[in-house]
Amino acid sequence: MKAENPLPRVAVVLVRASHPGNIGAAARAMKTMGLADLVLVAPRHFPHPDADALAAGAGDVLDRARVVASLAEALADRTLAVGFSARGRDLSHPAREWRSLAPETVAAAAAGPVALVFGNETSGLSNDELLACQRHATIPASAEYPSLNLAAAVQVACYELALAAGAFRVPDRPPRTRATGADLEALHARLQQLLVASGFLDLREPGRLDERMRRLAARLDLETEEVAILHGMLDSLGRRK
């Protein structure tokens, strides 16, 4: 019942990017998050060796990148465009935190092509460029220094989108066989027996040692195999007495 992955329908549009290295780094950021459609509006330098170098293993994204002359051209076939900008600049177009907007963007991408639009490194998106987008997103950042590098902003944006789409599942942990209550009781009993024998524990004045050790053991979430190792260690230490 899993719907088709919508990420390939999402383009990243870089408007008037100044530094070709950032274009390459943005391509890499996209590919790590499963996006592949890069559109460059009037880039200052492209293609460029710096773009190739920073793209690393995402050269294919650069090779397929489309260069267009205007933002209107980039958005002509898009059914939703999300413009990214720093906080609250444009009063007429309220920005939303990208995390809260990402699920709606994924849903739109399931219905038609979508664009994430990023402005120039120095000036960001102009007001006109923002008004060409139907949504306006902000990546929360420090008020003291909110200036994310362009490719870093693309990385965060694509990461949020991929997580909102449930695109990548972190693989299950290797199967663990958790110890049972009986395993733990046997371990406690064996430890207590050895500590009495060694003189560390006096059962007439036990204090809170048992409580402390049980609290510690509970936190460990021991596996069956680890209980066996601990038994072996205790047996060995017991023999040394």
Add this chain to the structure above:
Amino acid sequence: MKAENPLPRVAVVLVRASHPGNIGAAARAMKTMGLADLVLVAPRHFPHPDADALAAGAGDVLDRARVVASLAEALADRTLAVGFSARGRDLSHPAREWRSLAPETVAAAAAGPVALVFGNETSGLSNDELLACQRHATIPASAEYPSLNLAAAVQVACYELALAAGAFRVPDRPPRTRATGADLEALHARLQQLLVASGFLDLREPGRLDERMRRLAARLDLETEEVAILHGMLDSLGRRK
């Protein structure tokens, strides 16, 4: 009742970083998310002009960076160390998705100093380095190309941490005065009146026009001022008849 901001207690530790540009870009990524404590374990080149250039406005983070010889030294005063690595390499140390681990890391940072640990660009963290960390985090990424740039990984990690800490609130939208039901009914009535007068709407055979227009208006979430503008436009168009 807001607790003290824990982000300054979180160090980013880069182990054996190869490219000074990545060190600078990582410093910038940290500062945009409110982190300031950078620790470099045996960097290949530092200080370096590339680090300064990529740090942009985060030169103060670079200036205060501490260079140490070993990971053990970097972690000596830390009460929790989270090692970042690609998916599921180390079977004995199950990785968790960083988003699910970040809140626990914020809580730990409220109690004592914490480190986020990143490995070398090419080889990542070694098994020994991972075992020196008490937690192991993974940033979900495409199976086809999971290789985030080092500074991009630092950006995503710090971003998640800042959001888990609730560090930055996107400023409230500018206050909107939403139109009331009476505003909307008056607008519908005026539109209907004009469309009847113009001949577009025949009230004996209205079809579903009213329904379509109400559905559209509902989606607009109109503001009071916008209702006034639309009334003005309708009045103007009505006069032209």
